[in-house]
Amino acid sequence: MNVQAFVSPNIITLSVNDNEYPPINKTFAIWSYFFEKHLWNYDYFVVIDADTYVNVEQLSLMLKQLNCRECYIGFPAIGQSYERKNLDLHVPYCLGMGYVISRDTLLRFGPHINTCQMSTVSQHSDTELGRCIYRYGNGLACTRATSPFERVMYTVIDKNKIAWVKHNARKQLQIDFPESPPTSFFRAAMIHPLKKPQFFYQFHRQISLGLRPILPSAFTTNSCVANPVIQQETYPRRKYIPECSSPQIKQSFNINTLDAYVITLPSHDEHILELTKAFYQHGISVKPFHAEIGHNPPITTKLTSGVRGLLLTMTRFFEMALARKLERVLVLEDDAIPHRHFAFHFRNLMNDSRCGGFMQDDQSGGVLMLGATVWPAGWRILDKSKKRERGLCRNIGTKTFGSFAALFHRNTFEPILNWLNTNTKDPYDLIFRYLARLGYPVRLAMPNLIITDVTHTSLIAEHNDESFHNASYRAHIHRWNLKDYMFIKYSRF
Numbered sequence: 001m002n003v004q005a006f007v008s009p010n011i012i013t014l015s016v017n018d019n020e021y022p023p024i025n026k027t028f029a030i031w032s033y034f035f036e037k038h039l040w041n042y043d044y045f046v047v048i049d050a051d052t053y054v055n056v057e058q059l060s061l062m063l064k065q066l067n068c069r070e071c072y073i074g075f076p077a078i079g080q081s082y083e084r085k086n087l088d089l090h091v092p093y094c095l096g097m098g099y100v101i102s103r104d105t106l107l108r109f110g111p112h113i114n115t116c117q118m119s120t121v122s123q124h125s126d127t128e129l130g131r132c133i134y135r136y137g138n139g140l141a142c143t144r145a146t147s148p149f150e151r152v153m154y155t156v157i158d159k160n161k162i163a164w165v166k167h168n169a170r171k172q173l174q175i176d177f178p179e180s181p182p183t184s185f186f187r188a189a190m191i192h193p194l195k196k197p198q199f200f201y202q203f204h205r206q207i208s209l210g211l212r213p214i215l216p217s218a219f220t221t222n223s224c225v226a227n228p229v230i231q232q233e234t235y236p237r238r239k240y241i242p243e244c245s246s247p248q249i250k251q252s253f254n255i256n257t258l259d260a261y262v263i264t265l266p267s268h269d270e271h272i273l274e275l276t277k278a279f280y281q282h283g284i285s286v287k288p289f290h291a292e293i294g295h296n297p298p299i300t301t302k303l304t305s306g307v308r309g310l311l312l313t314m315t316r317f318f319e320m321a322l323a324r325k326l327e328r329v330l331v332l333e334d335d336a337i338p339h340r341h342f343a344f345h346f347r348n349l350m351n352d353s354r355c356g357g358f359m360q361d362d363q364s365g366g367v368l369m370l371g372a373t374v375w376p377a378g379w380r381i382l383d384k385s386k387k388r389e390r391g392l393c394r395n396i397g398t399k400t401f402g403s404f405a406a407l408f409h410r411n412t413f414e415p416i417l418n419w420l421n422t423n424t425k426d427p428y429d430l431i432f433r434y435l436a437r438l439g440y441p442v443r444l445a446m447p448n449l450i451i452t453d454v455t456h457t458s459l460i461a462e463h464n465d466e467s468f469h470n471a472s473y474r475a476h477i478h479r480w481n482l483k484d485y486m487f488i489k490y491s492r493f
Contacts, residue, residue: 027096027125028117028132035110039103044071048098051193053203059189062147063100070108072133074099075149076142079127086121091141093130097192098149099142101133109136147189152177156216177203180213180439183223183244209411210364211439212244226366227436229385229395234437240388243395246354246441247361253350255282255343260330261289263313272334278486279332282343286332289317307427310403314428315420322413328359333404335453336371337485345449346370348392355393358409358441365411366441367432368393371450372402373478393443396436401429405450412440451480 014029027047034045044063048054066073074094079087109116109132116132133140155178166174177199185191186207194200205211212226217238224244225231231241260279264272269288276286291313293305303311321329339345349368350356358364374382378399389395408416412435419434436442454474467473475482 022123022125024120024123024125024128025117027129028113031101031106031110031129032113035106035113039106039110043103045101045103045106046098047096047101048190049096049192051195052098053191053194053200054098055186055189055191055207058147058187062145062189065146066100066102069102069104070137070140071100071102072105072137072140072142073101073145074142075151076144077126079122079124083122083127087127087131088121089127089131089134091134091139093127093134094142095149095151095192096124096126096129097151098190099126100145105133105137105140108138108140109133112136145189148184148187149190149192150185150188151192152194156180156218178216178219180215180219181206182215182219182221183212186212206439208363209440210244210247210358213439214437215241226439226441227395228388229381229397230433230436232384233381233398243389247357247364249351249353249357249360251360253347253356253360255284255347255350258284258330259326259328260284260286260332261317262286262332262334262336263291263310263317264288264334265293266290268334275332275334275336278338279342282338282346284330284343286330289313289320292316302425303427310428311420311423314431315417318413318417318420321408321410322417326410328407328409330370330405330407331403332450333452336405336450337453337487339447339449339484340486341484342449342486345392345445349445349449352392354391355443355445359407364441365409366443367409367412367435368407369396369400369402369432369442369444370405370407371448371452372396372400372444373452373474374400374402374444375477379479392446394446396432396442396444398433400432400444402452403429403431404452406432415440447484448478448480451475451478451485 012033014026014033016025016029018026020026030047038045044066046059046063072094075097076092077095078084078092079089112132112135116128116135120128121131122128130142152175155176174195175193177194177196179202181191181203185203191203194203206213212224214227214231214234215223215225217235220235220238220241224242226244228241228243232238262272262275272286272288279286291309293309317331350359355368358366359368378397378401381397381399382394385395415435415438416431419431420428432442455469455471471482474480
């Protein structure tokens with residue numbers, strides 16, 4: 001069973017049928033190749049199934065901690081009850097999802113691989129390898145990995161309905177990987193099985209960006225989420241799920257490097273001069289981005305032309321942000337009013353690990369809302385978590401609205417565009433809860449660093465109620481202290 005050909009420096013083909021199942025001959029061929037070609041080149045050998053996801057960072061940490069000469073490490077199993085008596089195997093073997101074998105272990109069973117291959121008694125490649133190691137490795141058993149190896153035994157569909165793993169006619173596992181994996185999966189070195197390419201892409205993105213999505217009840221044990229507030233809203237009768245830790249600040253934030261845009265109409269360019277002057281006082285240069293008016297919205301939508309126009313505008317905006325490779329961008333509406341000490345509070349916010357850590361970390365990402373219009377129903381939700389959430393920012397709830405001032409990390413641009421390109425019925429304000437459900441941190445500055453001019457007539461959504469444009473009434477509702485904000489010349493506060 002020598003190597004037939006090199007496909008590439010890292011891929012080889014073996015003289016066995018690649019489509020055989022169970023892959024008993026292939027498994028023994030792999031170990032025969034390692035024994036003949038690489039025995040003295042490596043201390044440890046790792047074999048995984050094609051449908052196993054490997055968290056390389058976790059696996060690397062585990063391998064660095066290994067200090068054993070005779071190792072056989074993985075996910076221990078004892079086989080099916082009906083076949084145990086024929087196995088002559090009295091210790092656990094490692095499941096084929098992935099396992100680690102040391103050089104000394106391979107040195108013991110490697111010379112006997114042909115014998116093991118000729119004396120199989122089961123239809124399982126991992127069982128037969130375990131029998132071979134047990135027989136020629138002085139009774140060596142599979143030991144559990146220090147970094148967990150996780151198996152997907154069930155998933156959740158229709159919000160909270162459990163779907164268990166199934167087997168096809170060839171006895172292969174069949175299951176969809178969960179959209180919201182439990183936290184234990186993020187800590188594991190290997191996860192199995194991921195049966196479709198999109199599952200690999202999904203989970204790798206979640207791993208890479210540190211996303212911690214809202215979890216169904218079945219996955220909440222020993223788990224954490226990015227947004228415990230929306231988690232509790234979604235599954236209100238379940239126990240409180242803690243917030244996952246935030247990235248540490250690596251360097252102090254420089255406000256002068258921030259990209260900032262104000263969404264406005266061409267006819268309002270003169271109007272926004274005062275806004276740009278106000279933010280310039282705080283070291284931020286704001287550039288205009290001209291909006292669209294959503295004329296003739298599709299018949300299938302109930303959205304007003306103004307709401308539709310904002311959706312189209314933000315689609316163009318985030319396409320621009322993605323094309324220009326902006327690291328993070330502050331997006332303002334043209335009725336935004338900054339705090340009198342905006343620069344001071346904003347620096348503190350960005351240099352706080354919980355509020356700004358995910359905004360400055362290259363591998364993380366999220367949204368920091370600098371202001372919001374939270375109504376009484378929204379405050380009832382946020383106030384429930386007030387004792388748990390202290391500091392300069394709070395997790396948003398599903399009723400936290402306000403797109404008039406938000407800082408976006410570049411890792412949110414693509415999911416935002418995906419939502420904008422497929423959404424036909426929801427206003428842009430709902431993008432924040434969507435990102436939070438995906439597992440991005442979406443937090444609100446407290447107190448708000450920017451408020452909106454409520455006396456300003458909105459082109460997005462008209463309101464006939466006079467109280468809606470009453471500054472004192474709205475400030476009381478949204479918990480704004482008007483004395484703390486800059487009264488820009490155009491404002492009618």
